[in-house]
Amino acid sequence: MRRRTFLSTLPAGALAAGAVAAQASPQSPAAAAGPGPQGVRAYPYPGVGMGDRIMGAPFAGRSTVWGARGAVATAHPTASVIGLDILRRGGSAIDAAIAVNAALGFLEPTGNGIGGDAFCLMWDPAQGKVVGLNGSGRSPRGLSLEAARGKAGANGLLPRYGAVTANVPGAVEAWWAAHQRYGKLPWAEVLAPVIELCERGEAVPQLIAWYLERNMAVFDRATGIIEENDNRRRVFAPDGRTPRVGEVFANPDLARTYRLIAEGGRDAFYDGPIASAIEGYFRRIGGWMTRADLAAHRTEWVEPLMSTYRGVEVYQLGPNTQGLSTLQLLNVCEQFDLRALGFQSAASIHVQAEAKRLAFEDRARWFADPEFSRTPVERLISKAYAAERAALIRMDRPMDRVLPGDAPSQGDTTYFSVADADGMMVSWIQSNYRGMGGGLVPDDGAGGTLGFMLQNRAEMFALTDGHPNVYAPGKRPFHTIIPGFAVRDGQPWMAFGVMGGGMQPQGQAQIVINMVDYDLDPQEAGDAPRWQHEGSSEPTGEPAEGTGVLHLETGVPEATREQLRAMGWTLGPPNGGFGGYQNVVRQVNARGPATYGAASETRKDGLALAW
Template sequence: MRRDFEAPGRSPVYAREAAVATSHPLATSAALEVLQSGGNAVDAAIAAAAVQTVVEPQMTGLGGDLFAIVTEADGRMAGFNGSGAAPKALSPELLAERGITAIEATSPHAVTVPGAVRAWETLLKAHGSRSFKQLLKRAIDYAQNGYPVAPRVNRDWQEAVGKLQSNAAATKYYLPKGEAPAIGDIMKFPHMAETLQAIADGGADAFYTGAIAEDIIATLKGLGGVMTLEDLAAAHTTAVAPVVRDYRGHTIAELPPNGQGVIALVMLGLLERFDLGSLSPIGPERFHLEMEAARIAYGVRDKFITDPNYMDIGHARLLSEDYIDQLSHLIRMDRKLPEVPGNSLAPQTDTIYLTVVDKDGLSVSLIQSVFQPFGSGILAPKSGVMLHNRGFSFKATPGHANTVAGGKRPMHTIIPAFGLKDGHPWLSFGVMGGHYQACGHAHLITNIVDYGMDPQMAIDFPRMFFDRETHALEAEKLIPASTLDGLKGFGHEVRRSSEPIGGSQAIMIDRAKGLLIAGSDPRKDGHAAGY
């Protein structure tokens, strides 16, 4: 497909040496600065991610988690699971004693150990070439001296005012004059700057032990939480082998559980059994097929996916051809499947995804999040660390795959991905948007593989997802009314989405031409760049 130059949009970035795509322009600039000064893709990715903890605080932060895939020029891949676990003392029994039957989004019990800072250090030791002191300079400067609030950041901030007002420290820190900052307002976070400087000087241990850790634990204990200094000190990043599956001659790699990456592969396995390319990319048949595959795959997710130490079935079984065949027989092209058992999705969430490819062919696919907007809304006041609420995914009662347990990692929505073609690096990509992400991966890949879109066009293309409770389809505004009418004819309830669905970044590696082709989502503030 070719871009219509009379329609709104932008071209992908073509570069020979290196490319980066993030959801914020200041993060893209930070990554480029590192690359052009001789740093590699991992160095640049960490510099960008650190900047985003400051300039996109509603999406990410030092108090969140991280996953990444690092791919060498020869196609060797390494996965990193930087998600934290529940406090050792947390259990269904403890919650029951306190009369808690469900973990609320702003509860101290929703705060699991933040894994991102340890993951940064692990990535640097494994593949980086620069120090924290070099890479955190821009983030420290923006926190100390200020940065202008971007338009999408402002929109998200306004919607989180109620949550921020429920915590005195968050109100003081994030609601100057009692309201969200306006577009272009200069925000400064001096306590966060001190914390970033401490990490730059002392590494991840400066975050997980000492004064910063004590501030985090005191804050949670003051609210009834049970996390301890020992829980924080035990934070670690797990090296994992990516899980791969072929889709029409392309090998797609995802990380294994506790993330939902295998569900994207289940979706692609289902879609591969249909002649998707013969359908209009914007027509009702394509979206019917995609949404039915998503509903089935997410039913699998909610039944099985959690910390792998607690799963009843291995992820390899979920990707077996006979199992996907069995699932595919549920799909009818002429009508909606009435029910998908075991499906109970939680609310949309907030995340940053970025990707970098350097001059030596090293690629990084990295995703970092505080889960919901501003996480738990609980701010550790002395360190300026906003704590995520990934434990909101846990069930408080026994009998579920994702029932809370001390030391257990919750099911994660955030998933980086990577694609190989003929065994060589081909596409570094990810999709933001909480539970949408697995569906978004399948949507992006089919846009490129089945419909011939370039990365920017594939990212721009309208999206659809389904409501977590009713399974009604929610369509972005650029999906035509005729498509919605067609979907209603298949038995779907359809409505317009009240907000953009997710976000995405991608870099395609064209080995034949020696090019990097990068795209970044217009649904966010950022952009792709290269040289």
């Protein structure tokens, strides 16, 4: 889309706001000289914005990548190359997704790894439908609610790190289940390039180097609640420090673990040598997970939830994930003419943020493992309920207080999209939750380590009697990670996601709105300035903090900021928490075959490739 054409599609109000902003400050995250995210130095070039692009939206950092036979969009260039190579060798989109996820567990240990859980939405061309996979693990059966409460902090919540936060990792079983159903290449062949990668090492990019250093510093400050601290230092901070930008980092311990999985399949992890090593490690440090807990784990194929947004079918996974929040947010926004309100206008952002506040109160009240508590999904997802909730929104100021409807946090993650020549499209998300996980890297039973960190997802349990998400043995915690998928005119349209804790429903809704209401292409939709609201009630039992804080990226027009402040919003600075986005779209063309467009997050180290 030409820049002039793009601008002509925007409402007059948005153009006026943009004109004011252009006079006030450059529309670039680099424009501000003030403090950035915690730990990030101030930008040393005040007043300098982005360079000009001949075509497309002026805020887009690059173009959408197009191809006819397949596409991969991930958070690391090497992972994208590995995924594309799997496709070129005849592998399915699932084969490529498994290889990508395994590679990211090494390349991006700050966001994911085989110590965590995984979820997937995908278009199955044989069935002509979207299918879902829930790869989340359960809490150890030997850990009681009373023992969990004994580990709670002064705030009455579970700690961020340590053995009490570790539930069974579901990622490897999710790989296996998906490969058994959709894989084309042999299992060991899918993992072979990743094993070689872990052994030889890879140069560390900018953002991952920063997160590695930051995560290890956080763990070092929390050694009092982490039962064992030497193993993580051996793996991720050899010689006493984390790798710097451009230095080669290798993980031979993880390579050995991957080789066991390549040779023995999922049983090597859940009922074999890796399971025995994990059990021995928890026995040594005083934890609860056992080989029996691991052996009992199974991935679940589930029916996704679906709601429409202006005729587009949007799919999400149901509880124990927060996918329903994305659908609720969009359902409320659908009650307003966002196109007329204007792109990046105060009115549009106000409506979206208020919709988020409404959706997140229901999230805090209802979302939990459906085997332990029933979430009134039908009511919460209905258009009638959305209309009732939308009627609570005032256009002149934020709601003073938001309550859950009457019905019968921040984490690090990796997300990627893959599509193949057969029409299969995969939306996959995987995480250790808070940063790298809970700080625990298991021994391998032979003097080394397993090379990966266990997740701290169980931190998300509540400890309050009667709460749907209250901790129980053998229960899955509330999950923030959600893949997204959309279908248009009966055809698969996009496999998309925005990683990052509670930002995920907010970010996913913004992508859909940017593309449906404001006609942005996949890369433009991700590069557009984002908002993030913090301060809603949480499924852990934490209450809302007044009207919360609305964080805006620097590129949001200054006129919009002034109007939001005048409406009564408390605005926060850019905090680095606006998520990481990947997307693969399928385009039906008037001439020739359908093609794939791939987009990746300019805020991350990622890369989109297509062929």
